[in-house]
Amino acid sequence: MKINISVRSLVEYVFRSGSIETGFRTATTMTEGTKAHQKIQKTYGENDQKEVYVQTEFLYEGIVIQVDGRCDGLLVQEDGSIVIDEIKSTAHSLDYMTETSHPVHWAQAIFYGYIYAKDNDLNSVTIQLTYVQVHTELQKQFQRIMSFDELTSYVDEVVATYGKYAKVRKIHLTKRNETSKQLVFPFQEYRAGQRQLAGAVYKSIVDQKNLFARASTGIGKTISTIFPTIKAIGEEHVERIFYLTARTITRTAAEEAFERLIDLGLHINVVTLTAKDKICFQEEMNCSKEHCPFSEGYYDRINEAVLDILTNEKLITRTIIEAYARKHSVCPFEYSLDVAYSADVVICDYNYIFDPKVSLKRLWDEQKKKTVLLIDEAHNLVDRGREMFSSSINKASFLQIKRDYTKMNDTLSKAAKLVNDYLLSVKKKETFQIKELDEEVVQLLETFIEEAEKVLIQQSDGNEILLETYFAAQSFVKISKLYDERFVTYVEVYKSEVTMKLFCLDPSELLQKTRKSFRSTIFFSATLTPTDYYQNLLGGNAEDYVINIPSPFPRENAEIMIQPLSTKYHDRERTMGPMIQFMLEILSKRGGNFLVFFPSYVYMKAVYEQFIEKAPNIRTIIQDVGMSESEREQFLESFQADNEERLIGFAVLGGIFSEGVDLVGERLQGVIIVGVGLPQIGVERDIIKDYFQSIGKNGFDYAYVYPGMNKVLQAGGRLIRSDSDTGTILLIDDRFLQRKYQSLLPLEWQHYIVRRT
Numbered sequence: 008m009k010i011n012i013s014v015r016s017l018v019e020y021v022f023r024s025g026s027i028e029t030g031f032r033t034a035t036t037m038t039e040g041t042k043a044h045q046k047i048q049k050t051y052g053e054n055d056q057k058e059v060y061v062q063t064e065f066l067y068e069g070i071v072i073q074v075d076g077r078c079d080g081l082l083v084q085e086d087g088s089i090v091i092d093e094i095k096s097t098a099h100s101l102d103y104m105t106e107t108s109h110p111v112h113w114a115q116a117i118f119y120g121y122i123y124a125k126d127n128d129l130n131s132v133t134i135q136l137t138y139v140q141v142h143t144e145l146q147k148q149f150q151r152i153m154s155f156d157e158l159t160s161y162v163d164e165v166v167a168t169y170g171k172y173a174k175v176r177k178i179h180l181t182k183r184n185e186t187s188k189q190l191v192f193p194f195q196e197y198r199a200g201q202r203q204l205a206g207a208v209y210k211s212i213v214d215q216k217n218l219f220a221r222a223s224t225g226i227g228k229t230i231s232t233i234f235p236t237i238k239a240i241g242e243e244h245v246e247r248i249f250y251l252t253a254r255t256i257t258r259t260a261a262e263e264a265f266e267r268l269i270d271l272g273l274h275i276n277v278v279t280l281t282a283k284d285k286i287c288f289q290e291e292m293n294c295s296k297e298h299c300p301f302s303e304g305y306y307d308r309i310n311e312a313v314l315d316i317l318t319n320e321k322l323i324t325r326t327i328i329e330a331y332a333r334k335h336s337v338c339p340f341e342y343s344l345d346v347a348y349s350a351d352v353v354i355c356d357y358n359y360i361f362d363p364k365v366s367l368k369r370l371w372d373e374q375k376k377k378t379v380l381l382i383d384e385a386h387n388l389v390d391r392g393r394e395m396f397s398s399s400i401n402k403a404s405f406l407q408i409k410r411d412y413t414k415m416n417d418t419l420s421k422a423a424k425l426v427n428d429y430l431l432s433v434k435k436k437e438t439f440q441i442k443e444l445d446e447e448v449v450q451l452l453e454t455f456i457e458e459a460e461k462v463l464i465q466q467s468d469g470n471e472i473l474l475e476t477y478f479a480a481q482s483f484v485k486i487s488k489l490y491d492e493r494f495v496t497y498v499e500v501y502k503s504e505v506t507m508k509l510f511c512l513d514p515s516e517l518l519q520k521t522r523k524s525f526r527s528t529i530f531f532s533a534t535l536t537p538t539d540y541y542q543n544l545l546g547g548n549a550e551d552y553v554i555n556i557p558s559p560f561p562r563e564n565a566e567i568m569i570q571p572l573s574t575k576y577h578d579r580e581r582t583m584g585p586m587i588q589f590m591l592e593i594l595s596k597r598g599g600n601f602l603v604f605f606p607s608y609v610y611m612k613a614v615y616e617q618f619i620e621k622a623p624n625i626r627t628i629i630q631d632v633g634m635s636e637s638e639r640e641q642f643l644e645s646f647q648a649d650n651e652e653r654l655i656g657f658a659v660l661g662g663i664f665s666e667g668v669d670l671v672g673e674r675l676q677g678v679i680i681v682g683v684g685l686p687q688i689g690v691e692r693d694i695i696k697d698y699f700q701s702i703g704k705n706g707f708d709y710a711y712v713y714p715g716m717n718k719v720l721q722a723g724g725r726l727i728r729s730d731s732d733t734g735t736i737l738l739i740d741d742r743f744l745q746r747k748y749q750s751l752l753p754l755e756w757q758h759y760i761v762r763r764t
Contacts, residue, residue, distance in 0.1 A: 008069065008177050014061075014076035014118045019369055021168045022111035023309050023345055043096035043139045047146070048080060056081040061122040065163075067170030070177060078119040082135075090133040090150075091120040100457050101140050101147045103464050112136050113151070114165060121158040130155055142453060168310060175318055176349065182274040183351060187241030192234060193267045198730075199559035201231050207554045208529055209235035212244055212379055217528045217551045219385075219542055221535040223558035223755065224724035225732075228531050229257075230264045232381050236529075237268065237275070239379070240351070245526065246377035248352045249360060253387040255636065256667040261354050261383070262324060269321050278323040278347050280355035283340040286325060294338070301338040308335050313345050323350070357388055361521050362395040363489065364482045375524040384666060385530035386717050389544045392514030398486040399508035400452070402430040404476040411470065412462075419462055422455040426480075430505040439498040440694065444490040448507070452480045483509065489517060495694055510691060512698040519546025534720040536751055540713050558755040564733045565726060567759035568593075571741035574682040579610065586739055587618050589762070590679060594625070597735055599676025600646050600654045604665055604722045606682040606715075608632060614681070615657045626650075629657040630664060639663055648673035660684045661718040664725075671728045677735040678726045683742050684715035708747075716751045723756070 048057040062075035080092030093116035095109070113136065120132045131154045138147045153161075197205070204222050208231065211218040222228050239245040250261045258279060265277045284292060289299055296303040312335035320327055323346060332339035347353045348369055358365045360380065370378075382388060408423040429448055459477040462470075486509050493513040499506045511517070522528045535541045538553060570589055572582045594601065605611035608630075615629055628645055631638070642664065645654055658664040661684065686692050692710045700706030719738070726734045736756070742748050744761070752759075 009071040009073060010173050010177065011073045011075075013373065014074050014115055016369075016373075017072075017074055017169050018111050018114035018118065018165065020172065020348070021165050021310070022114055023306055040096040040141070043141050043144075044079060044094050046144070047092075047094050047137060047139060051080060051082065054083040059119075059123075061119055061126070063122045063125060065166045065170075067166060068174055070170065070173055072166060072170065072173060074118065074122075076115070076119065078116075078123070080135075080137075081123065084133075088131075088133065089123065089127075089129060090135050091116055091123065092135045092137055093119070094137045094139065096139050096141050098141055098456075100460055101138055101145055102461065104138055104147055106149045109136075114161075117153065117158060117161050118165075120153065121155075121162045124155050124158055132158070172310070172314060172349070175314060179274070179276070179317070184241055184243065186272050186274045187237050190234075190237060190241070190268060190271060190273055193230065193271055198227055200556040201227050201559070204228065204231040204531075204554065204556055205235045207552060208232050209239060211529060211552050212236060212239045212527045213242075214552075215526055217522075217547065218530065219535060219538060219545075219547060219551060219553045220529065220531040220556070221538065221554070222531060222533060222556040223753065224533040225728045225730075226556060226559055228533070229260050229383070230267070232383075232529055232531055233261070233264050234268070236379050236381060237273065244377075245379050246351075247374065248379050248381060250352065250354045250381045250383065251357050251360060252354070252383045253357060253391060254384070254663070254667050257383050258354050260667070260669075262322065265352065265354075266322050273321075275321060275352060276317055276323065276346075276350040277321065277352040277354065278328070278343060278350040279325060280343050280347060280353065280359060281325045281328070281340070282356070286329065286339045286343070288329075288332070288339060299338065301332065301336060305337055305341065308337055309342065309345055311335065312337050312342060313349060316346060317349055357382070357391050358395055361388075361392065361518060363485055363517075364395070364398070372524045376526055378525050380522060380525050380528040382528060382530050383532075385532045385545065386534050386541060386721075387666075388518070388530075389514065389541070390714070392518050392544075393511045396486060396489060396511035396514050396517050397509055398479070398482040399506055400426070400430075400476075400479050400483050402427055402434075402505035403503070404472060404479065405430070405455070407472055408459075408470075408476060411472070416458075416462055419455075419458040422451075422458045423476075426451050426455055430507060433498055433507065434500050434505045439500070441496040441498075442492075444487055444494070444496060444509070449484055449487045452484050456480050456484065486511075491516075493517075495698070497690065497694060499690065510694065512695055513544065515544050515546040517546075519548075522546070533724050534717045536717070536720065536753070537713065540709065558727070558753070560727055560730050560732070560755075562755040562758055564730075565755065566735045567756045568735065568737045568762045569743045569759050570737065570739045570762050571744055572739055574606070574610075574740045579613075583614060583617060586681070587614065587621060589739075590618070590737075591622055593677075593679075593735065593737060594653075594655070597677060598653060599673060599734070600650065600656070600670075601677040601679060602646075602656045602658055602664065602670075602675060602722075602725060603679040604658050604660045604681065606660050606684055606718075607687065608659055610681070611657050611659060618655075618657075625655055626652040627655045627657065630659055630662060634663070643668060643670070646670050646674045660722055665718060665722040668725050669728050670725060672732060675726060675734065677737070678723055679737040679739065680719055680722050681739045683712075683740050683748055684718035684722075685711045686714055712747065713751075716748065720751075720753065727755075 051057060057080055059078040059081045061078055065072045078091055079094040082090040082092055084090060093112060095112055116134045116136060120134050124132050131152060134151045134153055136149045204220060207218055207220060236245060236248050252258050262279060288301060293299060294302055312331060316323060316331045328339050328343045332342045359367050405423040405427040409420050409427055412420040429451055456477060459473060463477060490509060493511060495510050495512060497508055497510055530545060572586050619627055628642060696706035696710035699709040723736050726736055
């Protein structure tokens with residue numbers, strides 16, 4: 008057996024050099040890092056070499072491990088001795104950088120030194136780490152003179168550690184690929200359209216294309232995307248899958264699909280990532296070694312912990328992660344990330360791939376080329392993309408730090424004061440929307456970050472406001488590097504508070520840049536309508552594949568009615584009474600549980616209060632703001648087919664109960680949708696509207712109509728989830744009869760009838 012791996016990937020497995028880009032600034036942008044490397048390499052002498060390719064092989068218990076990489080610098084000294092130079096760029100201050108700060112960097116350089124010394128029969132080489140601060144261009148160097156025997160001993164020990172993992176992994180991959188080939192579709196037959204979707208996914212992967220798939224609710228999109236991707240693994244087109252979701256409930260659906268395939272004999276490692284604040288074992292989340300026993304000694308225990316779980320588990324859910332994390336006394340969040348780098352499938356939120364502030368950072372292009380992204384409920388990625396590529400800072404935070412540190416750290420206090428003063432000056436200008444990025448605030452924030460970092464490194468129990476402000480400033484600076492004509496800077500002022508936001512209007516190019524290294528991206532949703540809107544904003548192009556699959560169920564299963572009452576803000580009080588009366592009329596003629604969706608909490612509560620007053624004998628339940636997971640589950644569990652009394656649930660369009668919820672059979676008999684779902688008018692929506700209008704699109708449609716109608720279609724999709732489901736969908740708004748909105752209704756809703764009061 009033979010394994011090919013880069014030196015960097017091998018040592019990062021052994022030393023676990025950090026799994027996610029969230030902490031102190033251990034990385035810079037690719038452009039900054041490349042420039043820093045090049046500047047140093049330009050100082051090399053005439054006989055020195057840069058980017059020197061090296062390669063060798065190791066034998067570990069019958070496995071040939073071939074490693075290769077590029078040495079940043081090979082420097083020839085006057086006495087003929089060789090220096091291996093490994094350059095690392097950082098946004099850190101170098102003040103606290105010590106020789107022992109990053110063992111993984113030494114490991115990488117020592118490997119290069121060993122290979123070069125072996126190939127050239129050298130008795131010794133000098134290993135040099137060169138750190139460069141990208142903003143100040145200051146440098147710091149550390150050197151170790153190592154004999155060939157020392158190099159060999161060091162490298163053999165690292166290879167042995169990796170070899171244990173490689174042996175287990177190689178056996179696993181052989182079995183995984185064999186079972187993937189043998190796997191059969193987990194149901195007796197395909198639903199109408201399901202085979203078509205699965206075929207389109209497989210072809211897209213084989214052809215290395217991206218796919219936009221609109222497939223109606225109930226078709227079985229989850230298994231129809233997962234199954235063909237697993238088959239592509241068996242054919243050795245794919246090595247890894249990321250199943251990306253926006254909601255916990257859709258993650259559960261993915262887990263259930265993989266569990267079904269595992270029960271059929273599939274040998275695979277699937278891990279689900281859970282947010283840090285949800286999976287942390289501590290009552291108060293504090294990751295310092297002094298406060299968390301699961302952080303202290305983490306790197307001494309993690310490799311054994313990873314091998315243990317990968318050897319003994321296939322479906323690695325949150326519960327499994329927690330059990331093994333306690334067994335090995337490791338942080339469950341960091342543990343799940345380290346497992347993810349070795350797993351075949353990762354189920355996680357969009358941000359682990361797309362968010363530049365929170366992204367998995369040990370995924371190199373060599374791995375991405377055989378990785379497929381399955382993006383569930385892809386319509387959500389438009390607004391999530393805007394959110395991930397935007398960032399803001401608040402004046403009050405810097406003012407507080409200026410006051411807190413006046414006596415403790417005058418330098419930090421002054422740095423915070425300069426940011427505070429800048430935001431105060433912006434407030435006085437009364438220019439609250441700027442197209443260009445103001446570099447002055449970025450420079451002030453970089454200075455603040457550097458000073459804050461010095462304090463945070465020294466303090467084991469840091470000031471919470473300082474830490475939060477540090478991360479906000481860091482995020483702002485990182486997003487500023489992405490700023491172009493698709494961004495706008497806007498300022499909001501409320502009393503003495505000033506908020507400045509770098510707002511991403513169009514995330515398409517950044518989403519496209521992020522995913523272009525992956526083999527294929529499969530966007531799928533029941534509501535990718537209109538297709539060109541989603542292709543535009545998700546970074547699609549003319550070469551992408553597009554497929555539209557209608558509902559597999561008879562459209563007569565759903566009775567569609569439109570009640571043309573105005574739900575516009577200024578008409579709501581006038582039409583509320585007739586609307587409730589009509590709802591009660593429908594409910595009196597049709598039995599079973601109903602869900603009623605509203606465009607806002609305020610509107611929902613106003614209708615709810617009048618509804619229970621007019622119909623006190625009808626059992627009701629209402630969505631609340633900020634419901635916990637258990638409260639959400641209780642809400643959904645209330646909808647049972649055998650309820651003694653029918654239940655009417657009141658919920659919000661675009662909320663937690665309007666997407667990804669399965670109330671199959673008689674658990675839900677009707678859905679009432681109030682309004683066309685338009686987002687509330689506000690600063691950001693109007694900025695989006697103006698931007699798209701300026702580039703030749705219909706700004707109102709892009710900012711309001713399309714996102715709104717998506718919520719309507721998602722809410723209506725809660726009703727028909729199988730071929731035996733029947734029920735009623737009532738659309739309340741006179742705009743549903745306008746041509747624009749009617750063109751966005753799916754084919755299976757086109758047989759509507761109009762019911763007037």
